[in-house]
Amino acid sequence: MSLLNATGIVKDFQGHRALDHVTIEVPRGSIYGLLGPNGAGKTTLLRIINQITAPDEGAILFHDHPITPEDVSRIGYLPEERGLYKKMKVGEQALYLAQLKGLSRGEAMTRLKEWFHKFELYGWWNKKVEELSKGMQQKVQFITTVIHEPELLIFDEPFSGFDPINVNLLKEEILAFKEKGSTIIFSTHNMASVEELCDHITLINKAESILHGEINSIKERYKSNQYQILFEGNPKKIEEQLSSRFKILEISENGNGKQVILQIPEGDNSNRLIGELLPLVTIKSFQEILPSMNDIFIKVVNDAS
Amino acid sequence: MNKVPLIIQREYLTRVRKKSFIIMSILGPFIFAAYVLIPMALATMEDKEIRTVAVIDDSRMFTSYTAEGPASVIPDREYIKFKILQDMKVEDLQDHFEETGYYALLFIPENIFASETSIIYSTKQTSIDVTEYIERAIEKEMENLKLAKHEIENIDQILQEVKTDVRVRNIKWTKEGESQETNTGVVMGVGYLAGLMIFFFIFFFGSQVMRGVIEEKISRIIEIIVSSVKPFQLMMGKIIGVGLTGLTQFIIWIVFSLILIVGIKTVAFPELNQTPTEKAVASELFEEGGNIAENAGQITQEAAFAEDIFNSLGNIDLAVMIGSFLFFFLFGYLLYAAMFAVIGSAVDNETDTQQFMWPVMLPLILAIYVMISAMQNPDGPLPFWFSMIPFTSPVVMMVRIPFGVPWWEVIVSGVLLIITFIGMTWVAGKIYRTGILMYGKKTTYRELWKWLRY
Structure with a gap:
C-alpha cells in the first residue's frame, strides 16, 4: 500500500545528471526519510514530486494515478529555501497561502485561528512578518504548510535553521500528523532525527539511490553481530575462556562497572555466548550493538565512492 | 480551481494599500497640474515693480x-x-x-x-x-x-488700415470629401502625450513587476508559492495585478488632474473661461466697431484659437484614438512586463539588474527618439517601420494615429504586437520558472539561453 511512487526518475541539468533512475516507494502512513550528502539530488527529487520541475524520464504516481496539478491541494511542502513576504501582515499572508492551497476563505480563517492560538501567535495576526522573530516566522511557515491537512507532507531539511525548541515542536507535530494518518517525507542529513522518526529511508548519493528500505531491516543488514555485556567478576576469565571462539573487541572498566564488547562469528548465536558466560561472570546486562544510521550513512557513502 | 485571480488580488491590494501608492496618487495630480499651470501662471504674471x-x-x-x-x-x-x-x-x-x-x-x-x-x-x-x-x-x-x-x-x-494679423487654418479633406478643421499643434500634442504616457507606464510599472519578482526571491517565499501554483500562473498574476495597480493610479491621476486644472483655472484665470455669449459679444464689437476694440479683437482671436483646438480635438476620431490607445497601452505593457519579470527571475538583488536592463530599455528609448521625428513627419519611413516593430510600436504608433494612419497599418502593427506578446510571454515563462529557483551565482546571457531550453 503505497501513497506515492516515483519510478525511474531521471533529471539532467546542462552538463550534469541530478537524478539517475531514482525510485522511491512511500508507504501510506509512514515517515519516509530521504538521506544523502549535500548536492546528492534530494531537493531536486522533492521539487519533482511537488511538480515544481518536470522529470526528464520516469513517472510519479500518487494514489496509483499519475500525479496532476490538482493534487497539490493534498500535498504540503516546506522547502529548504523558505520565507515569507516581509512587508505583508502575518494573518493576511497565512490566509493567502491557505487559499492558494485550495481552502475557502472562511475555512482557512477558522483553521488558522486554531493554529495561531495553539502556537501562541494570535497576538501577532496583524503584525508585519518582519516584526516577528525568526522562531515565530518558522512557526508561521509550518502552519501554512499543514493548514490544508494534506495526506502527504514533505519537509526539505525541516530542522535546519530551527531553534531547539521549535525542532521539538516540529517533531511532535510531525508525529501527531502521522497519528492522524498522514504520510510524511522528509529530507535531512540530521541522522539522529532519522532514527527517531523514520520508518523507511532512501539514501541518495551522487544522483543515485544507493540504499533503501525499512529502517530496522537496514540496521539488521548492516549489523556485525556485536554484543555489549556489563558484568561483575574477573575480566581475565572471559579473555582466557572465550577468545578462541569469539572475537573480543574491547574489555574495559569504568564508573558503571566492567564491560566487554565482542563479536559472534557467522553461524553462531547469542544464546551460545550467554551459555558460555554464565559460569564465568555475573551478567548485569546483555545487549546487541546495532549500527547507528550515522555509521551506516558514512559507511555506505564511502563505499560508494 | 484557478488561483490566478487570488494572485492578482494580492498583488493589487498590497500595492494599492502601500503608503507610496497613496502618496503618489495624491501628489501626482498636483505635480501634473503644476506642470500645466505654472507656465500659464508665469506667462500671465508680470513684474509688479515700477x-x-x-x-x-x-x-x-x-x-x-x-x-x-x-x-x-x-x-x-x-x-x-x-x-x-x-x-x-x-x-x-x-x-x-x-x-x-x-x-x-x-x-x-x-x-x-x-x-x-x-x-x-x-x-x-x-x-x-x-x-x-x-x-x-x-x-x-x-x-x-x-x-x-x-x-x-x-x-x-493708412497705417491703421494696413495693419494685418493673419491666422492660417488647416482643413483636411477626408476620403468622403468632407472638410475637417485641424490644428497641427493639437494633433502633435495629443499623439505626444499618448506616446509618452505609454512609455512611462511601461517603464514605471514594468520595473515594479521586476522588483516584485526579486522580492519573492529574496524573501525566499517563491518556492512555497510555486508548490501551490504554476510559475507561469504566478508570473501572469503578478503582471496583471501590477498592471491594474498602474491603471488605477492613472485613472486617479487623470480624474484628479482634470478637477484640479479646471478648478484652478476657474478661480485664478477667469478670463480664459468666457461663455459663448461673451465671445459673441466680443466678436460683434470687433466687426461693427472697426477701429475701436483692439481689446475685443484680441479676445476674439483667443476665442478663435480655443475653438480651433476644440474643433481639432473633435476631428481626431475619438473612438479610434481611445480604442487604439487602450490596445497599445495594454499590450505594450504586457510585452515589456514579461521581459521585466525575466530580469527579476534571473538576479538575486536589484543591483544585478543593470546588465539585463539595457537591452530592454534600448528599444523604449529609441521609440522616444523616433516619436519626436514622427511628430514632424508621421508618414516617413522611420516612423512607419518603428510603428510596425512590436517593441517600439506602442509608443510610435500612438504618435502617428492622430495624424491619420491607414487602417491596415494599425491592424498589421496590432497583430504583430499580439504575436510577439504571446511569444515573449511563452519564452519568459520558461526562463522564469528556472530562474526563480536559482540562487547565489551571477547569471549570464548564456545561462538564460540554457534555462530557456530546459
Whole structure:
C-alpha cells in the first residue's frame, strides 16, 4: 500500500545528471526519510514530486494515478529555501497561502485561528512578518504548510535553521500528523532525527539511490553481530575462556562497572555466548550493538565512492 | 480551481494599500497640474515693480515738449516709466548711478539713424522684457519718422488700415470629401502625450513587476508559492495585478488632474473661461466697431484659437484614438512586463539588474527618439517601420494615429504586437520558472539561453 511512487526518475541539468533512475516507494502512513550528502539530488527529487520541475524520464504516481496539478491541494511542502513576504501582515499572508492551497476563505480563517492560538501567535495576526522573530516566522511557515491537512507532507531539511525548541515542536507535530494518518517525507542529513522518526529511508548519493528500505531491516543488514555485556567478576576469565571462539573487541572498566564488547562469528548465536558466560561472570546486562544510521550513512557513502 | 485571480488580488491590494501608492496618487495630480499651470501662471504674471528708465536723448527725436516739460516719445508701460534727462551726459551719472534710483539709463546717440544703435546702461543686468520693449519702441518710432519724411497724407489712417494679423487654418479633406478643421499643434500634442504616457507606464510599472519578482526571491517565499501554483500562473498574476495597480493610479491621476486644472483655472484665470455669449459679444464689437476694440479683437482671436483646438480635438476620431490607445497601452505593457519579470527571475538583488536592463530599455528609448521625428513627419519611413516593430510600436504608433494612419497599418502593427506578446510571454515563462529557483551565482546571457531550453 503505497501513497506515492516515483519510478525511474531521471533529471539532467546542462552538463550534469541530478537524478539517475531514482525510485522511491512511500508507504501510506509512514515517515519516509530521504538521506544523502549535500548536492546528492534530494531537493531536486522533492521539487519533482511537488511538480515544481518536470522529470526528464520516469513517472510519479500518487494514489496509483499519475500525479496532476490538482493534487497539490493534498500535498504540503516546506522547502529548504523558505520565507515569507516581509512587508505583508502575518494573518493576511497565512490566509493567502491557505487559499492558494485550495481552502475557502472562511475555512482557512477558522483553521488558522486554531493554529495561531495553539502556537501562541494570535497576538501577532496583524503584525508585519518582519516584526516577528525568526522562531515565530518558522512557526508561521509550518502552519501554512499543514493548514490544508494534506495526506502527504514533505519537509526539505525541516530542522535546519530551527531553534531547539521549535525542532521539538516540529517533531511532535510531525508525529501527531502521522497519528492522524498522514504520510510524511522528509529530507535531512540530521541522522539522529532519522532514527527517531523514520520508518523507511532512501539514501541518495551522487544522483543515485544507493540504499533503501525499512529502517530496522537496514540496521539488521548492516549489523556485525556485536554484543555489549556489563558484568561483575574477573575480566581475565572471559579473555582466557572465550577468545578462541569469539572475537573480543574491547574489555574495559569504568564508573558503571566492567564491560566487554565482542563479536559472534557467522553461524553462531547469542544464546551460545550467554551459555558460555554464565559460569564465568555475573551478567548485569546483555545487549546487541546495532549500527547507528550515522555509521551506516558514512559507511555506505564511502563505499560508494 | 484557478488561483490566478487570488494572485492578482494580492498583488493589487498590497500595492494599492502601500503608503507610496497613496502618496503618489495624491501628489501626482498636483505635480501634473503644476506642470500645466505654472507656465500659464508665469506667462500671465508680470513684474509688479515700477521701473523708471532715465533717457538721455542726444538725437532729440525721442523727446516731445509739452506744457509740463519734456516727455519721452517712447510710451510708458504699466510697470516701465521713462524720464527724459535734459542737458546731461552719460558720464555725469556713471559714478553714482545707483544713488539716482533709476532702473537703467537709455542713451540715444545723435546719429541714431545712421548707426541704428542705442545703449542701455545699468548696474544690474536689465531684463529681456525691458530691453525688447525699448528696442521695439525705438524701431517703431524710427519707422514712423522715416514714413513721415515721405509726407504722405493721412498716414495714420493708412497705417491703421494696413495693419494685418493673419491666422492660417488647416482643413483636411477626408476620403468622403468632407472638410475637417485641424490644428497641427493639437494633433502633435495629443499623439505626444499618448506616446509618452505609454512609455512611462511601461517603464514605471514594468520595473515594479521586476522588483516584485526579486522580492519573492529574496524573501525566499517563491518556492512555497510555486508548490501551490504554476510559475507561469504566478508570473501572469503578478503582471496583471501590477498592471491594474498602474491603471488605477492613472485613472486617479487623470480624474484628479482634470478637477484640479479646471478648478484652478476657474478661480485664478477667469478670463480664459468666457461663455459663448461673451465671445459673441466680443466678436460683434470687433466687426461693427472697426477701429475701436483692439481689446475685443484680441479676445476674439483667443476665442478663435480655443475653438480651433476644440474643433481639432473633435476631428481626431475619438473612438479610434481611445480604442487604439487602450490596445497599445495594454499590450505594450504586457510585452515589456514579461521581459521585466525575466530580469527579476534571473538576479538575486536589484543591483544585478543593470546588465539585463539595457537591452530592454534600448528599444523604449529609441521609440522616444523616433516619436519626436514622427511628430514632424508621421508618414516617413522611420516612423512607419518603428510603428510596425512590436517593441517600439506602442509608443510610435500612438504618435502617428492622430495624424491619420491607414487602417491596415494599425491592424498589421496590432497583430504583430499580439504575436510577439504571446511569444515573449511563452519564452519568459520558461526562463522564469528556472530562474526563480536559482540562487547565489551571477547569471549570464548564456545561462538564460540554457534555462530557456530546459
